[in-house]
Amino acid sequence: MSAVPLTAYLMLALILFCIGLFGALTKRNAVIVLISIELMLNAVNINLVAFAKYSINPGLTGQIFSLFTITVAAAEAAVGLAILIALYRNRQTVNVDEMDTMKR
Amino acid sequence: MTGEMIAFFLLALTAITGGVLLINLTNVVHMVVALIFTFIAIAGIYITLSAEFVAVVQVLIYSGAITIIMLFGIMLTRHQEKEKRAPRLKIILTGLAIGLFFLIMYGKIKDLNFGQQDVELHVDNTKKIGIELYSHYVIPFELTSVLLLVALIGSIILAKRADDEKEAKK
Numbered sequence: 407m408s409a410v411p412l413t414a415y416l417m418l419a420l421i422l423f424c425i426g427l428f429g430a431l432t433k434r435n436a437v438i439v440l441i442s443i444e445l446m447l448n449a450v451n452i453n454l455v456a457f458a459k460y461s462i463n464p465g466l467t468g469q470i471f472s473l474f475t476i477t478v479a480a481a482e483a484a485v486g487l488a489i490l491i492a493l494y495r496n497r498q499t500v501n502v503d504e505m506d507t508m509k510r
Numbered sequence: 511m512t513g514e515m516i517a518f519f520l521l522a523l524t525a526i527t528g529g530v531l532l533i534n535l536t537n538v539v540h541m542v543v544a545l546i547f548t549f550i551a552i553a554g555i556y557i558t559l560s561a562e563f564v565a566v567v568q569v570l571i572y573s574g575a576i577t578i579i580m581l582f583g584i585m586l587t588r589h590q591e592k593e594k595r596a597p598r599l600k601i602i603l604t605g606l607a608i609g610l611f612f613l614i615m616y617g618k619i620k621d622l623n624f625g626q627q628d629v630e631l632h633v634d635n636t637k638k639i640g641i642e643l644y645s646h647y648v649i650p651f652e653l654t655s656v657l658l659l660v661a662l663i664g665s666i667i668l669a670k671r672a673d674d675e676k677e678a679k680k
Contacts, residue, residue: 425533455561476568500588
């Protein structure tokens with residue numbers, strides 16, 4: 407049997423999620439914020455795949471669900487980047503601090 | 511210390527190193543390149559979890575497509591040479607909140623163990639996933655294709671310059 411416990415995988419996912427959350431909240435470049443969100447989604451995928459192997463009912467469901475998550479993440483990245491480019495064309499900035507048109 | 515354990519530690523170390531570099535580097539392109547290491551290490555983690563198909567998809571979609579898309583986004587927009595950091599107070603407060611979140615979650619997961627079943631998910635992994643996708647999960651699968659189509663058309667419309675706008679610029 408394998409020696410790596412479930413907790414180790416969950417810890418790795420938790421650390422990556424925290425790094426992604428920190429990046430998404432403190433970075434000022436919108437591209438980096440998007441990529442931090444991708445990192446958070448990846449951490450969630452690790453959890454799904456780990457539980458697919460080490461849960462009470464092991465099976466393929468977790469892996470299939472993580473495939474769907476990857477698809478949605480790819481779509482999100484594409485749309486986010488399109489919004490970013492449209493915004494850059496109008497405001498000449500990618501700084502999230504300056505994206506406050508709707509607050510004024 | 512088994513081989514699987516060593517592989518897991520090396521991969522986890524690479525993944526976390528990439529994440530920490532993402533936080534600490536100042537050049538935007540370097541940040542994205544650091545994250546490629548994280549994505550590939552996560553693909554390795556999937557292999558240790560006997561999910562080969564997900565690992566290959568991870569390499570294709572994340573280290574391939576999403577990273578390149580992000581690099582395009584960086585190239586098409588103008589950036590300062592050095593990334594300015596957020597105000598120190600904001601960094602400290604966010605760090606404290608995330609540290610609290612980390613401690614709470616750690617307390618919950620540190621004793622979690624469901625025991626280990628003797629399953630062989632890695633045998634015919636891709637074939638089994640294909641059969642499941644086209645039988646049990648066929649409706650979500652088709653909905654996903656609709657979602658991808660909507661995202662494709664939506665991002666093209668968002669990113670393309672409107673014609674009248676172009677006329678006005680002339």
